[in-house]
Amino acid sequence: MEKIIDENKQGEHLTIAPKVGNERKLFIESYGCQMNFSDSEIVASILSKEGFNTTKNLEEADLVLVNTCSIRDKAEQTVRKRLEKYNAVKKINPKMKIGVLGCMAERLKSKFLEEEKMVDLVVGPDAYKDLPNLISEVDEGRNAVNVILSKDETYGDIAPVRLNSNGVTAFVSITRGCDNMCTFCVVPFTRGRERSRDPQSVIEEVNDLASRGFKEVTLLGQNVDSFLWYGGGLKKDFVKASEMQKATAVNFANLLELCAKAQPKMRFRFSTSNPQDMTLDVIEVMAKYRNVCNYVHLPVQSGSNRILKEMNRQHTREEYFTLIDNIRTLIPDVAISQDMIAGFPTETEEDHQDTLSLMDYVKYDFGFMFAYSERPGTTAGRKMEDDISADVKQRRLNEIQALQRRHSLYRTQQHVGKVEEILIEKTSKKSDLHWSGRNSQNTVAVFPKEHYNVGDFVNVKITDCTSATLIGKAVGYSENN
Ligand code: SAH
Numbered sequence: 001m002e003k004i005i006d007e008n009k010q011g012e013h014l015t016i017a018p019k020v021g022n023e024r025k026l027f028i029e030s031y032g033c034q035m036n037f038s039d040s041e042i043v044a045s046i047l048s049k050e051g052f053n054t055t056k057n058l059e060e061a062d063l064v065l066v067n068t069c070s071i072r073d074k075a076e077q078t079v080r081k082r083l084e085k086y087n088a089v090k091k092i093n094p095k096m097k098i099g100v101l102g103c104m105a106e107r108l109k110s111k112f113l114e115e116e117k118m119v120d121l122v123v124g125p126d127a128y129k130d131l132p133n134l135i136s137e138v139d140e141g142r143n144a145v146n147v148i149l150s151k152d153e154t155y156g157d158i159a160p161v162r163l164n165s166n167g168v169t170a171f172v173s174i175t176r177g178c179d180n181m182c183t184f185c186v187v188p189f190t191r192g193r194e195r196s197r198d199p200q201s202v203i204e205e206v207n208d209l210a211s212r213g214f215k216e217v218t219l220l221g222q223n224v225d226s227f228l229w230y231g232g233g234l235k236k237d238f239v240k241a242s243e244m245q246k247a248t249a250v251n252f253a254n255l256l257e258l259c260a261k262a263q264p265k266m267r268f269r270f271s272t273s274n275p276q277d278m279t280l281d282v283i284e285v286m287a288k289y290r291n292v293c294n295y296v297h298l299p300v301q302s303g304s305n306r307i308l309k310e311m312n313r314q315h316t317r318e319e320y321f322t323l324i325d326n327i328r329t330l331i332p333d334v335a336i337s338q339d340m341i342a343g344f345p346t347e348t349e350e351d352h353q354d355t356l357s358l359m360d361y362v363k364y365d366f367g368f369m370f371a372y373s374e375r376p377g378t379t380a381g382r383k384m385e386d387d388i389s390a391d392v393k394q395r396r397l398n399e400i401q402a403l404q405r406r407h408s409l410y411r412t413q414q415h416v417g418k419v420e421e422i423l424i425e426k427t428s429k430k431s432d433l434h435w436s437g438r439n440s441q442n443t444v445a446v447f448p449k450e451h452y453n454v455g456d457f458v459n460v461k462i463t464d465c466t467s468a469t470l471i472g473k474a475v476g477y478s479e480n481n
Pocket residue numbers: 004071072184185186187221222223271272299301339340341370371372373374375
């Protein structure tokens with residue numbers, strides 16, 4: 001299952017093959033969404049040219065970087081604990097420098113230097129190219145901060161190094177930032193305005209991955225359906241573009257089709273879709289190309305029209321149902337997943353029941369469910385009281401999660417008896433004798449290894465399931481090999 005915030009990966013430190021001649025040691029650790037993990041690959045790539053090799057040992061690091069998440073309070077608390085740990089190590093190794101990257105850096109800016117006295121370097125998500133300068137400042141004994149958000153930085157010209165890669169699946173970022181301004185969400189403040197990457201550089205990265213043996217790419221952005229390239233510039237300025245720019249603009253459906261055609265044997269996925277920006281031309285491309293996977297992550301956050309409005313989500317419950325119906329008409333075996341928030345300010349029991357009944361209608365394949373966490377600076381944080389008690393939030397969250405487990409089981413059961421194409425990614429966590437991979441719908445499948453290998457596309461007969469995993473037996477290579 002491709003989690004937006006993968007709990008197993010939180011705090012993973014990343015290492016790459018050392019470059020000969022590099023003498024300084026970088027320890028880099030990442031928290032939060034996949035975009036942060038991708039950004040850390042860009043940072044490692046920039047610093048490898050500056051004399052840094054990555055290390056797994058915090059104790060021997062010259063530079064410690066932590067790529068941080070602000071999405072919920074708990075995410076920030078985790079990072080604060082790590083900063084305490086780094087500072088304890090710094091007492092033994094005083095030459096060590098500590099830097100904060102990502103969303104917390106952007107949100108707290110120089111407050112990190114003033115209040116915490118725990119860090120030497122603060123760098124926001126659009127300023128990583130300035131790292132070499134900032135590090136020389138720090139080397140000369142000064143603190144350094146760059147939290148300037150950019151209108152056009154997409155790092156499209158930096159070839160990311162793949163950190164801790166399985167060599168089979170990779171993420172390619174296509175948009176940065178978000179303009180949607182959901183009232184609970186800190187992302188528009190920490191990651192800035194929405195901008196799209198040059199499709200040419202996306203295709204080049206995809207081709208390069210294919211030539212290195214990668215078999216699946218997930219196109220990544222806070223809001224991928226909003227992708228729009230007309231030669232650079234912000235989405236909101238498209239109205240001012242020339243006729244020529246408008247005529248040659250590339251939208252998300254076009255980009256997806258370009259990818260599908262460029263590498264017909266490579267699987268493509270994308271994440272995340274916002275219902276208000278998702279258009280059916282994207283689903284038509286999914287239906288047309290067998291290498292575009294039949295899976296959509298379509299966060300809804302709530303099933304209540306009143307709460308959707310308070311959240312500034314630009315669609316109603318009914319419009320969402322129409323979208324779901326249209327997707328299912330075009331792709332009958334599509335898998336759909338959700339993000340849901342329990343206990344948004346003013347949420348009543350009736351609103352909560354609306355969420356449960358929306359889930360009953362869609363019967364999501366899986367989902368990521370959270371208790372509302374007030375974020376300073378957001379519209380909800382400024383204008384609404386966080387008035388649902390922790391107990392009530394937790395009880396509603398439990399009910400949402402229990403219902404999702406039932407729906408997940410219902411969905412996995414639909415696969416039993418079928419033969420499905422699985423791309424092998426790794427050895428199963430539970431058994432060294434089994435492979436683990438995913439089908440087109442993004443559901444994990446495990447099966448005995450036999451003579452197959454990582455990176456093979458294999459047809460697997462599904463014989464059993466749990467609510468999260470399909471269990472089966474390989475019946476041969478798929479035609480995609
Ligand atoms: N479009 C983004 C969404 C980022 S946040 C993406 O690429 O996934 C991921 C999820 O975190 C959101 O969909 C929402 O369900 C949850 N979330 C965001 N802000 C939150 C908050 N203040 N409290 C609880 N959950 C939140």
